Amino acid sequence: xxxxxxxxxxxxxxxxxxxxxxxxxxxxxxxxxxxxxxxxxxxxxxxxxxxxxxxxxxxxxxxxxxxxxxxxxxxxxxxxxxxxxxxxxxxxxxxxxxxxxxxxxxxxxxxxxxxxxxxxxxxxxxxxxxxxxxxxxxxxxxxxxxxxxxxxxxxxxxxxxxxxxxxxxxxxxxxxxxxxxxxxxxxxxxxxxxxxxxxxxxxxxxxxxxxxxxxxx
Numbered sequence: 001x002x003x004x005x006x007x008x009x010x011x012x013x014x015x016x017x018x019x020x021x022x023x024x025x026x027x028x029x030x031x032x033x034x035x036x037x038x039x040x041x042x043x044x045x046x047x048x049x050x051x052x053x054x055x056x057x058x059x060x061x062x063x064x065x066x067x068x069x070x071x072x073x074x075x076x077x078x079x080x081x082x083x084x085x086x087x088x089x090x091x092x093x094x095x096x097x098x099x100x101x102x103x104x105x106x107x108x109x110x111x112x113x114x115x116x117x118x119x120x121x122x123x124x125x126x127x128x129x130x131x132x133x134x135x136x137x138x139x140x141x142x143x144x145x146x147x148x149x150x151x152x153x154x155x156x157x158x159x160x161x162x163x164x165x166x167x168x169x170x171x172x173x174x175x176x177x178x179x180x181x182x183x184x185x186x187x188x189x190x191x192x193x194x195x196x197x198x199x200x201x202x203x204x205x206x207x208x209x210x211x212x213x214x215x216x217x
Contacts, residue, residue, distance in 0.1 A: 002049045002060070009045040012038050015087075017062060019047060028062030029083075031072075031090035036167045037064040052076075052083050059083065067095045078127045080120050089113045092159065102128050154179075157193040174201050 005028075007021035014035045019026045028047060039045050047062035048069040061083060063069040068090055075086035075098075089098060092113050101109045102125055110121035154175060161171035174197035179187070181200075187193065 002051050004046055004048045005062070006044070006046040009039055009041050009043055012041060017045075017047070019045060019062070026060060028060045029087060030062045030064075031068065031087045032092075032162065033090050033094060034062065034064040034068060036162075061087070065095075071095045071098055074128055074131060075124075077131075078124050080123060085113075085115050088115055099132055103132055105129070153187055153190045153193060156190045157197065160190070160194050161197060171197075174198075 005019050005021055005026055007019045007026075009017060010020040010025055011018035012035065014032055016027060016029050017035075017038065019028065028049060030047075034047075047064065048066050049063070050061045050069060050072060052059045052061060061072065063072065072083075072086050072090060075081050075089055076083055093101070100106070105125045107118060107121045107125060110116055110124055111118050113121075116124075157175055157178075158171050161174060166174070175193065177200045178193050178196045181196070188196065
């Protein structure tokens with residue numbers, strides 16, 4: 001079993017990386033959450049890994065954090081969930097969000113994962129809820145409530161911003177600004193949220209430039 005690999009990042013695209021470990025290139029499939037945190041090509045990199053063995057292939061999966069790897073292993077332990085679907089889940093939701101949805105029995109939210117229907121989502125809750133520690137469950141549910149991530153419009157806006165090229169962490173910060181502007185009111189629809197997030201980011205960038213000019217004077 002390969003627990004992790006440490007070397008130089010030779011190639012990276014949103015779904016896969018190649019890690020050069022002392023002259024040997026290891027190809028690993030990764031979720032979008034890990035891609036966002038990768039260093040630049042040519043820089044040192046460590047990946048937590050899982051080697052999935054099938055009759056027709058040995059496939060290596062990589063993760064930037066141990067938490068992502070643990071969630072991946074938890075997901076593929078459920079019936080009907082394979083590695084491809086587990087990667088899709090980690091690409092669309094954070095580890096905290098997945099834990100929160102499972103612990104809260106949020107079948108509707110889990111069903112928004114590409115490839116997961118209602119029955120599969122119900123099975124995830126039944127089979128995995130007791131496998132998440134009380135401490136992890138408490139942290140996940142508290143974080144989900146604080147961020148308001150139970151809204152499907154917010155998740156759709158997040159994925160759209162990521163598709164536009166923003167890193168997941170930056171996209172979340174942009175949407176957090178939109179939420180704060182509502183002051184507890186009803187969130188706008190997905191399209192308006194995206195426009196507001198982009199507008200807020202543009203204003204912030206402009207403000208930073210102006211501040212820099214003022215400082216130079």
